[in-house]
Amino acid sequence: MSVPLRPPALLAAPLLVLALLLTGCASSVPVKAPVGAPGQGAAGPESDAASVLRSSPSAEAVPAPAEIPGLGPQTRAEIPEDARQAFVVTGEDEDANRSSAVLYSREDPAEGWVAVAGPWDAHNGMEGWTDYHVAGDLRSPKGVYSLTDAGGRLPDPGALLPYDEHPRFAVDGEGFYGEPLEGSFDYVVAINYNRTEGVTPLDRTRPLGLERGGGIWIHVDHGGPTQGCVSIPEERMEDLLRTLDPEMDPVIVMGDAETLGR
Structure with missing residues (x-):
């Protein structure tokens, strides 16, 4: 639901x-x-x-703040304390390219995390997930990454993150299942894996080196697995862009269910 x-x-x-x-x-x-x-x-x-x-009546214990379901202590520890939005993308297993995405928010530290959108169907890398992403492995990098920059071929739909509208987001060709890729980058949010924050998602600077890959985005789903990005339906991308707030230091938490549960 x-x-x-x-x-x-x-x-x-x-x-x-x-x-x-x-x-x-x-x-x-x-x-x-x-x-x-x-x-x-x-x-x-x-x-x-x-x-x-x-x-005197005994004092009642204050309930602990709600945690994000499915995340274990190791993964929770990777989420920065100042992050108040978390887009959690969970794959079925390490080799799966289908996943589920839920957006959580914690406006009140006393209450903890609350689901505010999703679950949404999503795709990730064709070959699944990896702890050590390299260029061309067709796997999405596991981990917690900040989200600071957005863009797309289409005009800004009301994004709260800085948005770069540019024709270079146009794409054509076919995906792994022969599905058309056109429109996949109409809306994107850059995942801050091996990139410089605060610049357009089109920037090709790779702090970890070119061999570690890059250009990992959340983008419009084209009906099949990706080369390492996360994709969700177009209207959900619009919702996400209108909701991710730089004042809330949003992050993406991504990986297979077993890894995220550690």
């Missing part, structure tokens, strides 16, 4: 107390000796503090 688009972490109470102790906040509060201690003139057989504790 698709989640409709809508406008986009507190620790559990015991952990919060521990954190305060470690940072010295709690230790800076003077400690008062209990009534009844030697030299204090006890008012009775029990301290006022103990009496209050017994008469």
Whole structure:
């Protein structure tokens, strides 16, 4: 079931107390000796503090912020703390070229991550996924990458990211299954794998070297697997462009389900 688009972490109470102790906040509060201690003139057989504790209702634990389903601790640790949008693309297995995409947002750290769009059908590299992408391997690079730049052959549909409209996004030819590629780059979002942030997706600078590939984008689906990009239907691309907000430091989290679950 698709989640409709809508406008986009507190620790559990015991952990919060521990954190305060470690940072010295709690230790800076003077400690008062209990009534009844030697030299204090006890008012009775029990301290006022103990009496209050017994008469007060127990404090309720604060629920932990919601995490993104399917992501294990290793993958979650790769998501920057300041990222408040995450486009999660999950492949069935390491060699699969079909995947599912869901956009998550965490506007309120106390609540954590909330799905705001998807799941959407998607394609990835023809040969699946890889931990070490090289040019021509036909696999999509696993990992967490920032999303800062967009563009396309068509006019800006209302993107929040910087958008470069350019005729060089035109493409023709056929895909792996003989499907036409025309229109695939009508809308794109650059995935910041082996590229320079803050420039058009057309830029060919490769910080890791040409042998590590590049030009990995989210783009319009053409009905078949890609050479390493992630593709989703055109109207979903429009939705994504209108939702990814540079003020929320969006990232893409991508890979096969087993890897993302680590």
